[in-house]
Amino acid sequence: SQQGEEDPQALSIQEGENATMNCSYKTSINNLQWYRQNSGRGLVHLILIRSNEREKHSGRLRVTLDTSKKSSSLLITASRAADTASYFCATDPDTGRRALTFGSGTRLQVQP
Amino acid sequence: EPEVTQTPSHQVTQMGQEVILRCVPISNHLYFYWYRQILGQKVEFLVSFYNNEISEKSEIFDDQFSVERPDGSNFTLKIRSTKLEDSAMYFCASSPRGGAGETQYFGPGTRLLVL
Numbered sequence: 001s002q003q004g005e006e007d008p009q010a011l012s013i014q015e016g017e018n019a020t021m022n023c024s025y026k027t028s029i030n031n032l033q034w035y036r037q038n039s040g041r042g043l044v045h046l047i048l049i050r051s052n053e054r055e056k057h058s059g060r061l062r063v064t065l066d067t068s069k070k071s072s073s074l075l076i077t078a079s080r081a082a083d084t085a086s087y088f089c090a091t092d093p094d095t096g097r098r099a100l101t102f103g104s105g106t107r108l109q110v111q112p
Numbered sequence: 113e114p115e116v117t118q119t120p121s122h123q124v125t126q127m128g129q130e131v132i133l134r135c136v137p138i139s140n141h142l143y144f145y146w147y148r149q150i151l152g153q154k155v156e157f158l159v160s161f162y163n164n165e166i167s168e169k170s171e172i173f174d175d176q177f178s179v180e181r182p183d184g185s186n187f188t189l190k191i192r193s194t195k196l197e198d199s200a201m202y203f204c205a206s207s208p209r210g211g212a213g214e215t216q217y218f219g220p221g222t223r224l225l226v227l
Contacts, residue, residue, distance in 0.1 A: 031213045042220035043155070043203060050213055088155065097168055098143065098210050099157035 005103050006089055012109040019076040021106040023089030024069075030092045032065055032072050033100070037086045046074075046087075051094070081112040114138045116219035118204050124225045125194055133189045133222045135204030141217075143167070143210030144187045146179065148200040149221075155203065161187065162210055194226045 006023045013019050023032070031050045035043040049056045049065045049072065056063045062075040076083055086107050090100040117136045125131050137144050146158040160167040161179050178190045187206075191198055201223050205216040 033215065035218070040201075040223070043218040045215055045217060048213070048215050090155075092213065098160050098207075098216075099145075099168060099170065100147075100155075100216060101157070102147075102155040104154050 006087070006106045008106060009104065010107045010109070012111065013079055014111050015079060015081055017079055017110075019079050019083070019108055019110070021074045021087050021108070023072045023074070023103055025072075025089075025091045025101075026070060027091075028094040029067075030094050032063075033090045033092070034061075034063060034072075034074050035088045035090060035102075037088065037105070039085070043088070076108075079108075079110045081110050084108060084110045116204055116206055116217055118202075118219040118222050120222060121220065122223045122225075124227065127196055127226055128193050131191050131194055131224065133191075133202050133204075133224070135187045135189070135219055136185050137187055137204065137206030138217060139185070141206035141208050143207045143214075144179075144181070145205040145207075145216060146189045147203045147205065147218075148172070149203065150197075150200045158189070160210070167210070191224075194224075196226050199224055199226045 031048050033048045034046040037043050047058045047063050049063050060077045065072045086105040088102050088105045090102045119134045144161045147155050149155045157170050159169040159173045176192050180188050201221045203221045204219045207214040207216045
């Protein structure tokens, strides 16, 4: 898979359920960021986890990072219909470059 | 809360025409970026800009593209002679100092359609 690949590609759940999205990457990173994009709209930054962190929380969001497996997960607890969006991971490679590499995203549909 | 703004929100142009996409980064940020997202595809890095010069650029950012900070607030992306394949959503982003591990804050995007 390419740098910053998410799975699943699409996820449909009921309101109140938890949603888990995964991201895998290939190179060493400084940090990994998760963004949300409502259909055809801009990218909203959700959370950043640094390479020396293993878990981070922000409200209903929980992000984990396993640098040995080069993977991250985003958990949205108690999902709401308003959480319906595409979610992208983006990696900041440990190369001195600042260009983020985005994955293909997970399209989350939360049914009311 | 400060945010990145972009204008216009939508732009339709004819192939071969020049377009200028405008961005106002967050006011105390020093690093600026352009990314693009072709419909249904990944967000791709185009260019980063710091201290009035290009810091890095991708293979996509060829001679048809240029960036400029014409004044203390605006940051522009110019496409000299648009092609059909330039149709995409273009995102501007900024970060405070461009250091490793900084969040990049994205604007709402300009949807460019080349006919």
